[in-house]
Amino acid sequence: MKKQRELSNDSPAPALTTEVLILPDGQILVHNLTPTFAGLLARLNPGCEQIASRITHHAAFHHEFSD
């Protein structure tokens, strides 16, 4: 399921990956959630406590976080 990608350790900023599965009932499953993607999901669904709890303590940097 995970897309094979070239992850070069020589590169300072390889592509980050989050996988999302949207179910017919509207439920969204997320795997390998990065801070950036958590921020996006929180903006799309501000009422979701599960995502909010993952960015609450780290709100200061989740937008600019990249490695």
Next chain:
Amino acid sequence: MIEVASNEQSVGFRPHEARIPPRCGRKSTLRSALARERAKVARAALAQCRLCGHQCGVDRLAGPAGLCHAGAEARVFSAQTEVSDELELIPTFAIALSGCDLRCDFCITGGPSWNPREGAPLRLNPLVERAVAALQKGARTVMILGGEPTVHLPTALEIVAALPEDTKLVWKTNAHGSAQARELLDGLFDVWLADYKFGNDACARRLAKVPDYVRVVRENLLWANGHSELIVRHLVMPGHVGCCWRPVAEWLAAELPGVKVNLRSGFWPAWHSFKHSELRGTVSRIEGDRAWQIARGHGLNLIE
């Protein structure tokens, strides 16, 4: 609703008997120095690999030969900061090594977990530099995972040796390691984040092709609880609440009372799940509720 998904002994070389440097008392022995020494021991042990519960006894220095199909060199299929793990551990810089000793048909990273040749060759210095940069930006922990990191214990220990001494380290494992692997890991990781996937050996054999699963996992969990902080994870699988989660919950309540338990309900029908009729969908609301009732009924110390 958004959910975070998840998933000894030989007559030859026996490093755990004589050569493993003693447990790390952080004040007297630098973790990095200890990890460096143990990495050498672990790498030599690949000549007759018994790092996991399969106890293959094969020479991985000569090439892949055991059930994990891994040779001596580790590859990385993901290394990034993530916030999908336990709240007390995130953000974590998660380093995922290709290859695993289990063959879980529902593995969410089935490709690189089953195939140690996926991903990119691990280059220690650039990887550690990225981990350190993540820590400087606010990551709380560095997590080493797989696949299953036990398969690549020498490399995992080399990573530990290269990280700053005060890094909070998480060992994310399927808890199917051998006594030899545990001894090499002793005192190096702050947290063991361990899966307890199957409540009986029949499900373990059918879904992950692993014999004697329950005994090996319990042995590892009891050990980990005595040697580091332990968080036990169970991924609720559709159709396996009664046969897998209930006995896991009962055992945790009886043998590891108070241990932190993360019950994950975001089952994702990935990889070869289609081979098993009950694993072709997600966990129903009724099953999810039942799983939580069992957890509460046993007074488990549930964390998110």
